[in-house]
Amino acid sequence: MSASEIAAGYAFTGPALDLGALLWDGACLPDAPIRVPLAVLNRHGLVAGATGTGKTKTLQLIAEQLSAQGVPVFLADVKGDLSGVAAPGAPNPKVASRSAEVGQRWAPAGFPAEFYALGGLGHGIPVRATVTSFGPVLLAKVLQLNRTQEQSLGLIFHYADRKGLELVDLKDLRAVVAFLASDEGRSELKDVGGVSPATAGVILRTLTVFEAQGAADFFGEPEFDTGELLRTADDGRGIVSVLELPAVQDRPQLFSTFLMWLLADLFHDLPEVGDVDRPELVFFFDEAHLLFDGASRAFLEALTRTVRLIRSKGVGVFFVTQAPKDVPADVLAQLGNRVQHALRAFTPDDQKALRATVKTFPDSAYDLEELLTGLGTGEAVVTVLDENGAPTPVAATRLRAPASLMGPVDTATLDGAVRASALFERYAQAVDRESAYERLAAARGPAEAPGRPDRPSGGPKDESRRPAGRADHAGHAEPEPSLAEQVVHSGVFKSLARSVGTQIGREITRSLFGTARRRR
Structure with a gap:
C-alpha cells in the first residue's frame, strides 16, 4: 500500500476532526491529512501509549474540535493539566514548527468549559451521588x-x-x-x-x-444531574466538562468507579437515537486500566453491555490507558477508533505487550513493532472507522498542536471560573x-x-x-x-x-x- 492509497482512506466528504498529517518514509506529508469522521465518534475509541508520549494533548486536540463542532465533551483530568482547554494557547517556536509540518493554520483559542471536583475536593463544582x-x-x-x-x-x-x-450518604x-x-x-x-x-x-x-x-x-446531596454534561454554550459550541481529579489521585478505585457511575447514569436517562450525524456527548475515560483492575465478572459484563448499548444513545466513549491489553477483549472489540502512541519495549513483558498490541491492528504497510517503539512525542499510529463504518488504513501520524493552552490555568483563574458558573449555587452547598x-x-x-x-x-x-404510641377514639x-x-x-x-x-x-x-x- 502506498502513501497516496493511505491518504485516500481518510478523504471523507462529511464533517470530520483533523488529527494530523501522514508520516511516510520518515517524512511528514502535510497534503495527506489524517482525519476522523464526526459521525463515527459514537463508535467509541482508544487512546493508548506509554507515559510522556502525548496522550493528554491528543485528548485536548480532539476535545476542542468536538466543542467547535457543537458536541459536548467530558474529560477526566487525572493529572490536573487539562484546565488549559478554557484558555487560548501561547504561541511558541515548537507550536509554529509543528503547525508548519502538518499544514495546520494554528491560531490560539479557548473553549467554553465547566470545572468539577468529586465531592468538592479540589477546584471545581462539587459532584456528588447518593x-x-x-x-x-x-x-x-x-x-x-x-x-x-x-x-x-x-x-x-x-x-x-x-x-x-x-x-443518601x-x-x-x-x-x-x-x-x-x-x-x-x-x-x-x-x-x-x-x-x-x-x-x-x-x-x-x-x-x-x-x-x-x-x-x-x-456521597450526599444535592446529587449531580448528569444532564449538565450535555449542554452547549450560547454560541453553539459544546461545553467541555473537566472533572478535576488530582485531589483524589491516591484513591484510583474511587474515581474510576465514579466515572463509571456518570456513564451508567447517562445510559439510564438518555433516549435511543440510533446513528446520528454527530454524537450527543463524547466521554473520555482516563486511566481506564484502574476501572478493570480487580473487577468482578458481573461488573465486567455490565460494563461491556453499557459500552455496547450506549452507542445507540449518541454517546461515544474513549478509553485512555497505556496499552490495549489494559482493556478487556470484549470491550476492546467495540472500540472502532484507535490512536496508539509510542510503546516502550525495555523488558520481556514490554515486548510481549508490544506484540499483542500489533495484533490488534488491521494489516498495514508498516512494520508496526518497529514503528511503535520509534514514534516521537505527539506522533501516533491511527486507524478509525470511515463514513461507511469500515476501518481505515493504518496511518503513522504526526498530530496537530491544540489551539488552547497546553497546561493548567492558574488557581485564581480556575476558582474564578468555578464561582462564576451558573451551576455553582446549585451544587456548592452540601445538604443533609x-x-x-x-x-x-x-x-x-x-x-x-x-x-x-x-x-x-x-x-x-x-x-x-x-x-409515641397511638390512641383509639375511646382513649385506649x-x-x-x-x-x-x-x-x-x-x-x-x-x-x-x-x-x-x-x-x-x-x-x-x-x-x-x-x-x-x-x-x-
Missing part, C-alpha cells in the same frame, strides 16, 4: 468486596428500596447494615436468606475504612436531610441509634425521642407500630419528593449496574 443511586455493584467494586459480599450488599439495597429507606448505609444484622432486623430478610453477621461485619469495616480515607465527601439513618435512629431510640459512635451500647434510652392506647409500619407510613416518601437539587423523588429503578434513578 449511595442509593450509586448502587450495590459499583459500590462493591470500590469497596473491593468479594462475590458473596457483593450479593449481600445488593440484598441490603433491595431492602432499603422496598422500605423507602433512602441511602454512607452513614445511612451503615445504619441499614447494622440494623439488618441485629436481632431486631434479622427477621426482615429471613425469607431471602438474610445477611450473615460475618458479612455485615466485613461491609461495616470496609465502609469505616472508606470513610476514613475521606470518601464520605463524595432526613434519610435512612435518621429514620432508623428515631424508630429505635437515640441510645440504640445505628452507627452512632458517641454512644456506648447498652446505655439508657431517651424515652422522649421514642415514637394502641400498640406501638412496628419499624416497618413506621417507615412505610412515615415522611420518607414525602422527603423523596423533596429531594434537594435536580433529583425529584419518583419510583426507583435499577439499571445494569444496579444504579438507581428516579424516573424523570
